[in-house]
Amino acid sequence: MSVPSTTPRPAAAHSVWPQLEPLLPQVTKPIQYVGGELGAVVKDWDAATVRWALMYPDAYEVGLPNQGVQILYEVLNELPDVLAERTYAVWPDLEALMRAQGVPQFTVDAHRAVRAFDVFGVSFSTELGYTNLLTAIDLAGIPMLAADRTDDDPVIVAGGHAAFNPEPIADFIDAAVLGDGEEAVLEITAIVREWKAEGSPGGRDELLLRLARTESVYVPRFYDVDYLPDGRIQRVVPNRADVPFRVHKRTTMDLDAWPYPKKPLVPLAETVHERYAVEIFRGCTRGCRFCQAGMITRPVRERSITTVGQMVKEGLEFSGFHEVGLLSLSSADHSEIGDMCSGLAQQYEGTNVSLSLPSTRVDAFNIDLAQELSRNGRRTGLTFAPEGGSERIRKVINKMVSKEDLIRTVVTAYTNGWRQVKLYFMCGLPTETDDDVLEIADMAHEVIRAGRAATGSKDIRCTVSIGGFVPKPHTPFQWAAMERPEVIDGRLKMLKQAINSDRSLGRAIGFRYHDGEPSLIEGLLSRGDRRVGAVIRKVWESGGRFDGWSEHFSYQRWVDAAAEVLPGFGVDLDWYTTRQREELEVLPWDHLDSGLDKDWLWQDWQDSLSEYEQDDCRWTPCFDCGVCPSMDTEIQIGPTGRKLLPLTPVDGGGLRLPSGAQQ
Amino acid sequence: MPIAFSQGFTPHPKISYASAAPTGVASEAEYLEIGLRAEVDPEQLRRALDAALSPGLDVLDAVVAGSGSLADRIEASHWRIELPEVDPAVLDRAVAAFTAAGEVLVERMTKQGRRTFDARAAVISIDVVPPTETPSGAAAVPCAILELVVRQVTPSVRPDDVLSGLRVVADLEPPVSPKVIRLAQGTLTAHGAIADPLDADRDGTAIGGR
Numbered sequence: 113m114s115v116p117s118t119t120p121r122p123a124a125a126h127s128v129w130p131q132l133e134p135l136l137p138q139v140t141k142p143i144q145y146v147g148g149e150l151g152a153v154v155k156d157w158d159a160a161t162v163r164w165a166l167m168y169p170d171a172y173e174v175g176l177p178n179q180g181v182q183i184l185y186e187v188l189n190e191l192p193d194v195l196a197e198r199t200y201a202v203w204p205d206l207e208a209l210m211r212a213q214g215v216p217q218f219t220v221d222a223h224r225a226v227r228a229f230d231v232f233g234v235s236f237s238t239e240l241g242y243t244n245l246l247t248a249i250d251l252a253g254i255p256m257l258a259a260d261r262t263d264d265d266p267v268i269v270a271g272g273h274a275a276f277n278p279e280p281i282a283d284f285i286d287a288a289v290l291g292d293g294e295e296a297v298l299e300i301t302a303i304v305r306e307w308k309a310e311g312s313p314g315g316r317d318e319l320l321l322r323l324a325r326t327e328s329v330y331v332p333r334f335y336d337v338d339y340l341p342d343g344r345i346q347r348v349v350p351n352r353a354d355v356p357f358r359v360h361k362r363t364t365m366d367l368d369a370w371p372y373p374k375k376p377l378v379p380l381a382e383t384v385h386e387r388y389a390v391e392i393f394r395g396c397t398r399g400c401r402f403c404q405a406g407m408i409t410r411p412v413r414e415r416s417i418t419t420v421g422q423m424v425k426e427g428l429e430f431s432g433f434h435e436v437g438l439l440s441l442s443s444a445d446h447s448e449i450g451d452m453c454s455g456l457a458q459q460y461e462g463t464n465v466s467l468s469l470p471s472t473r474v475d476a477f478n479i480d481l482a483q484e485l486s487r488n489g490r491r492t493g494l495t496f497a498p499e500g501g502s503e504r505i506r507k508v509i510n511k512m513v514s515k516e517d518l519i520r521t522v523v524t525a526y527t528n529g530w531r532q533v534k535l536y537f538m539c540g541l542p543t544e545t546d547d548d549v550l551e552i553a554d555m556a557h558e559v560i561r562a563g564r565a566a567t568g569s570k571d572i573r574c575t576v577s578i579g580g581f582v583p584k585p586h587t588p589f590q591w592a593a594m595e596r597p598e599v600i601d602g603r604l605k606m607l608k609q610a611i612n613s614d615r616s617l618g619r620a621i622g623f624r625y626h627d628g629e630p631s632l633i634e635g636l637l638s639r640g641d642r643r644v645g646a647v648i649r650k651v652w653e654s655g656g657r658f659d660g661w662s663e664h665f666s667y668q669r670w671v672d673a674a675a676e677v678l679p680g681f682g683v684d685l686d687w688y689t690t691r692q693r694e695e696l697e698v699l700p701w702d703h704l705d706s707g708l709d710k711d712w713l714w715q716d717w718q719d720s721l722s723e724y725e726q727d728d729c730r731w732t733p734c735f736d737c738g739v740c741p742s743m744d745t746e747i748q749i750g751p752t753g754r755k756l757l758p759l760t761p762v763d764g765g766g767l768r769l770p771s772g773a774q775q
Numbered sequence: 776m777p778i779a780f781s782q783g784f785t786p787h788p789k790i791s792y793a794s795a796a797p798t799g800v801a802s803e804a805e806y807l808e809i810g811l812r813a814e815v816d817p818e819q820l821r822r823a824l825d826a827a828l829s830p831g832l833d834v835l836d837a838v839v840a841g842s843g844s845l846a847d848r849i850e851a852s853h854w855r856i857e858l859p860e861v862d863p864a865v866l867d868r869a870v871a872a873f874t875a876a877g878e879v880l881v882e883r884m885t886k887q888g889r890r891t892f893d894a895r896a897a898v899i900s901i902d903v904v905p906p907t908e909t910p911s912g913a914a915a916v917p918c919a920i921l922e923l924v925v926r927q928v929t930p931s932v933r934p935d936d937v938l939s940g941l942r943v944v945a946d947l948e949p950p951v952s953p954k955v956i957r958l959a960q961g962t963l964t965a966h967g968a969i970a971d972p973l974d975a976d977r978d979g980t981a982i983g984g985r
């Protein structure tokens with residue numbers, strides 16, 4: 113299907129708009145392909161020396177709000193000689209038309225062909241975007257396999273959380289960056305700029321080598337994987353002398369020095385989030401053992417209350433958004449979250465601006481926070497994530513919150529006017545039994561009972577939302593076996609019956625869950641090695657697209673593809689998913705350094721099995737997870753003691769021209 | 776912009792669109808009404824909005840709304856339809872058949888489900904434009920051009936309904952997707968022409984610079 117690698121790169125990057133436009137009336141939501149958003153940047157092609165195409169490999173409506181891409185887009189475009197444009201996954205209807213009419217994968221900014229760029233950066237927050245990556249590569253006319261690419265093809269760089277184990281896509285990407293991207297993209301840009309200025313000596317191979325030598329850009333082709341006769345990995349070693357044995361993650365320190373996004377993109381089409389999101393800190397050391405994000409983003413680095421205030425002010429002025437999201441892995445844990453919320457609430461009193469926090473920790477939510485979040489009468493959704501139904505399983509996963517805490521917290525929300533809260537749990541956790549899951553029903557019943565008693569009203573609800581547990585690389589559960597989908601589905605069915613066993617309470621409880629099957633495939637992709645690449649390719653060839661969307665995801669397609677290619681390697685789907693790993697097994701990502709000490713991870717896994725909890729290093733002494741010494745980083749937290757000052761009121765009927773908007 | 780919001784738990788900005796063009800259709804004449812919290816100079820508002828919107832979405836004019844709703848002033852719409860690879864003579868015959876018919880029933884999916892309605896009565900004029908007026912950016916292939924003035928009715932009769940009508944009466948099947956442009960909409964004059972719906976609020980002088 114792919115275009116042979118001998119086709120020359122398009123000379124100058126002309127717009128494909130004339131070819132694209134006639135196709136748009138024939139597809140759903142054509143607005144997602146036109147670009148021109150407030151905040152979008154179009155630069156002169158010829159004036160740029162290094163050109164990036166950035167992709168979020170999902171539909172525009174999911175990809176546009178993505179913070180990672182928005183940040184990198186802005187950081188890159190601030191450089192005078194660098195140009196960055198965005199591209200998203202096209203829906204199958206447009207894909208078919210593009211193939212028929214020969215229209216290549218394009219950027220939404222200036223509608224240029226992706227293949228014309230120097231670097232094609234793809235952001236993976238989830239592994240379910242892998243098939244969409246293959247579609248984009250193929251539509252772009254770039255050879256599918258990295259090994260077949262020439263100097264006329266862009267360097268494909270993967271980033272985002274899933275890039276901490278890029279092995280399943282190692283055949284398709286040229287490089288991967290682990291960790292924070294702000295400085296990484298600047299460093300890559302500098303290397304590409306210099307190499308081009310020198311006349312591109314040594315071609316693509318030399319460029320990749322220069323990237324690899326930084327020790328923080330992983331170039332899979334420079335590493336060989338050897339396997340044992342039983343299918344396990346024997347070792348992963350460099351196949352040339354001048355690349356490092358291990359590649360290290362990047363950590364952006366001092367978030368106050370990187371106040372992005374400054375000019376958030378304002379979509380014309382409807383998207384999953386329409387708000388100005390500010391990360392209030394990165395990293396999390398709560399230590400939930402299933403949480404890859406918490407493990408790989410250590411240590412905690414707070415953005416100060418004053419920088420957050422400044423960003424909110426400028427971000428809202430630029431964008432006109434009416435909602436501010438204070439984003440992080442556990443926002444209520446910021447050392448000055450109270451002052452931040454009350455300060456912002458005061459500053460925006462009497463306006464339509466509302467505040468929201470993503471999923472809030474039960475123990476950190478209190479009446480003050482509740483009141484600040486609801487100050488202007490608008491209450492954005494509240495989600496609490498106890499994750500496990502029983503006290504026992506919560507010890508296993510290190511989610512230290514008691515049932516009493518949860519009930520008290522939810523009741524606080526109800527008495528402060530919330531009518532509806534969402535409770536998030538996981539099913540299929542290590543050591544989990546039916547009883548652990550059934551306790552979720554008791555918890556939900558008690559929440560409703562206590563809520564009715566406290567408010568004297570029957571008009572309160574809660575939604576129990578359950579996701580399947582997927583063991584992730586670089587976590588203490590990286591060795592764990594997954595539960596079979598049938599077992600998970602059985603437990604969810606029992607839970608549903610238990611919730612509805614009391615009709616009166618059951619009526620006030622919504623139940624949302626994901627089947628076990630998609631999780632199993634996520635498990636294959638998250639802990640897979642290079643052999644899994646053949647499965648991804650097979651699935652894609654048989655039509656697999658948009659695997660994060662239940663209406664597009666086909667479990668059978670993945671099972672069939674796995675059954676077709678994996679036995680050739682002496683392994684199968686179960687081997688990757690429901691098999692428990694041993695301590696000494698070489699894991700596919702062992703040569704990729706997240707800073708976490710493997711011995712510490714193993715010890716934490718053993719502690720988990722003996723239901724022993726681990727504290728947070730922000731409030732107790734360092735417990736030697738390994739990150740800070742190996743990455744030369746440190747915890748950066750407040751309190752700063754500073755407060756947000758009242759804003760000088762914007763003159764009542766003021767009209768403002770958005771600064772820097774394109775005309 | 777000091778936009779006004781509706782009351783209630785989930786306040787919405789007060790914006791209403793009068794007979795917006797269907798998705799995928801180009802337009803030179805869309806109108807919307809915005810509720811504001813404070814008085815502003817219309818020209819400054821026009822500039823601020825124009826700066827915030829995408830290139831190609833140009834805000835041409837703004838006036839302070841007088842009495843009566845905007846929707847009431849949208850009586851008819853003027854459309855141009857370019858039909859690449861259609862022989863103008865064939866189109867001529869189809870249009871003649873359409874004009875001759877008393878009623879042309881067409882079907883379309885609406886929010887209320889599949890509906891059948893007359894596409895003929897609302898059409899005030901339908902003309903094949905001489906090919907001397909070359910279409911926008913089209914290649915050197917034969918191209919027939921149609922201009923329509925259609926009355927605003929319920930359910931609305933859109934350009935694609937008229938094209939469906941041409942298929943019904945004369946089996947006209949455009950080989951490639953037609954390009955549709957709305958040229959104007961507004962109040963209908965006695966002579967069947969369309970007048971700018973903002974004229975009534977303008978006291979004779981245009982505020983916006985065109």
Ligand code: B12
Nearest residue numbers: 174178179180233235271272273289292293404405440441
């Ligand atoms: C907002 C959010 C969402 C939103 C918006 C998603 C979007 N469009 O961006 C919604 C609600 C849609 C969502 C959905 C999901 N989410 Co979510 N989400 C988040 C949240 C709260 C913030 C993400 C964020 O903006 N981070 C900040 C940005 C700046 O970080 P970043 O994207 O990682 O980017 C940095 C680096 O990774 C790097 N980088 C990124 N891309 C690239 C590319 C290149 C080339 C380079 C060099 C570097 C680079 O540079 C960036 C700057 O440093 C996080 C939790 C968190 N605080 O991270 C969870 C989180 C990312 N989501 C998660 C999950 C599981 C999901 C879902 C799969 C849930 C589901 N089962 O449906 C879906 C997947 C959606 C999809 N198809 O992509 C998990 C990821 C799991 C993991 N890795 O362990 C997280 C970590 C939450 C958690 N603790 O479980 N999510």
Ligand code: SF4
Nearest residue numbers: 729734735737739740
């Ligand atoms: S090294 Fe110590 S201080 Fe740093 S994140 Fe790990 S436990 Fe916390």
